[in-house]
Amino acid sequence: MNAATGLSASDVDYRHPWSVRLWHWANAAVVAVLLMTGLLIFDIHPHLYWGEDGQGGVGAFLSLSGTHLERAVPETELSIGRYHWDVTGFLGSVIDDGFGGKYLLAASAPSDWEFGATRGWHFAFAWLLGLSLPAYLVYLLCSGRLRRMLLPTREELKPRGIVKEFWQHMRLKRARGEAARHYNVLQKLSYLVVIFILFPTLILSGLTMSNAVTAAFPDLFTLFGGRQSARSIHFMAAMLLVAFVLVHVFQVFVAGFFNSMRSMLTGRFLIEREARR
């Protein structure tokens, strides 16, 4: 028992080695820059198409378009298929249509914004993600962390277990005692999806937008169903990543903000005793 903290060694779980913590925070920064620059790049042609080519918003399944361009805040409309929403003041710069700047919650790019440099930054940080992800995958496999911490057990994958866990989340109940020593099944599944599906999809669909890369690896077009499909999948995967980040941050608060932050900064996660319930 430590006199200062009143904790015994068994109450503290050394959960995250330095490699995991480094990857987590480096990735957080990289993803933040990629999302912001990516949004600016999307903004200059805010239309998503399916298939090979696509231009001028013709046949787009998702579009932002503006009317009353002479106003300080032009009216903006988000269209997905046959559905339309007024997103004036929330979403949408349509530089193609002759005005620009507003993209999210009416925040706009600085006046000296350089589109060319934005792409440059996107690629610089894409390199960081593209190089660190394979390294992290090798680490996960070789260290046994994948099997030990991320793969759900057969028991956990039963529908009843998943529903129960979901219900626990909804009631904002945090795990205590033994249950707090490992990730719950929803955490496991979401981390697996991000690491093994979302990030690889983002990287490969991004590469499919490159003429030079697809010259060397034309199968990428087959994989994503065309150049514009790859661009759309890239954008949608990025939006799923945003959804993950929101849920992830929500979970940090449910699990206990300080405890979670400590575990990702120092590696140590405090296990609350069941008796305190």
Add this chain to the structure above:
Amino acid sequence: MNSISRRAVLGGLAATGTLLAGCGRVDGKAPFRQLLRLSDEFTWRAQRLILAKHSLVRELPVSQLSARFPVNGTSMPQGDYYKRLVDGEFREWKLRLDGLVERPLALTLAQLKSLPARTQITMHNCDEGWSAVGQWTGVQLARLLALSGLKSTARYVVFHCLDKLDLDGNYYYESLDLFDALHPQTILAYGMNGKELPVDHGAPLRLRVETQIGYKNAKYVDRVEVVDRLNSIGKGRGGWWEDFDNAVWYAGQ
């Protein structure tokens, strides 16, 4: 976008930024600029490795031609000189090829058309995000460079254009390394979709460099200059967008 430059549009944006307000300033500092250049150089080297077998960019069937091919950048170069060229159907015009070559050339459009031609249907990918499929007919740049003979110090090929994209009067230009310049699908095109190259797509001659993104494909090419370094041309970054918008020079991403 029409003939107004994207830069002019961006310049008019209100500076009410919050989310990314720091970017422009951060960007302006030399160490960050160096970082950008380093990343671009890394991409350049990496893509030279994966393209070591000189793979061709995919060519598409006629059925995939886009019904509409957007016009970006200049749609009609300003000035009397270009207007006279158009009125004379470019008979008065000659492509100059000079710089670090053994035999500088000046070729009329008719002479260019008499050389063996390459026709390719490819996808043009704009850095803004759209794609359009077009058919291009022209002379392989490698053939012209072989005709004039590269000097041993030649490293880059610069394309000087007839149009000014900004109000300051800077002519558009672009440049390629010899790898892209000598690629079999890199052509100087005088034909588009089976017809003469239209004015808004860069008549009389435009560059098609299929391993690269849109803005590298310079329109209104007037002079091809072979150089050993890029820093004495324009502001020294290898192209108009590179000079004035900090676009990456090796844009093959």
